[in-house]
Amino acid sequence: MVVAPYVTAWSAEQDLQCTLVERPDGSIGYAKELLSDRDSHGVLWRQTGLRHQVGxxxxxxxxxxxxxRAMELSLCQVCGGPADINDDGVLWLLRDFRGDWPGWPEGMASTEPPVCLAxxxxxxxxxxxxxxxxxxxRVRHCPIVGVRGVIYRRGTLTPTAVTADNFGYDDPLVGRVLASALVRELRGCRDAVLSGVPGIMRA
Structure with missing residues (x-):
């Protein structure tokens, strides 16, 4: 049996056909837009079919x-249940990039949701x-700070995709982003001491 994380997309879950348009305020939008197409900060989100575990x-x-959903509710990215939390903070399982900067992952922008112990x-x-x-x-503070997505420039007929990146909600360009993931900033990071987990490397 294939174990697929909760956040993984399935082959039956393809992007929906939504026409992008320019809005009078300089942001991008859908030609036929619903309230649910934007998050609470007004950022437009990529629309993908919902057919979990099909295909x-x-x-x-x-x-x-x-x-x-996993980022907003602090759910485990693997099973979709509540992520583990204790007095030291929320549990994250991360690729080991301790060589990136002193104190990594303090201050890191993460698009990967947390995990549960199991x-x-x-x-x-x-x-x-x-x-x-x-x-x-373990992360004591992990505020949602923005989105990851594709930024669009003005095109001849419709907005044209430029590049994918992380954008803070305070970035003036975020109105031209088609978001695909929430970003949390990891602050107050410390080693998570887990017993009985083979192969783990300590931060």
Whole structure:
């Protein structure tokens, strides 16, 4: 049986056909837009079909709505249940990039939701990227600070995609972003001491 994380998109969950248009305020929108197409900050989101566990899991793709839900509600990215939290903070399982800067992952912008204790060994066994090196981290403060998505410039007929990046909600360009993931900033990070989890590397 294939173990697919809760946030993984499935082959039956393709992007919906939505026409992008320019809005009078300089932002982008859909030609036929619903209130649910935007988040509480007014940012436009990519619309993807909801057919969870239909077809085959596509591990390289994350489903925008489930990622957003997991981030907003602090759900485990693997099982979709509540993430683990204690007095030291919320539990995150991250690729090991401690060489990126002193104190990593303090201040890191993460699009990966947290995890629960039971799913740590599952993720370590099933994710090739984590097998190359992973750390468990407790995070005391993890505010939602923005989105990851594609920014669009003005085109001849319709807005034209430029590049994907992270954008803070205070960025004046965020109104031209088609979001696909929420971003939390990890603050107050410390090592998560887990017993009985083989292969984990300490932060």
């Amino acid at each position: 085959r899991p596509e591990f390289a793709r994350v489903h925008p709505l489930r990622q957003r 799913c740590v060994p599952v993720a370590l066994r099933s994710c090739p990227a984590l097998q190359r090196g992973a750390v468990t981290v």
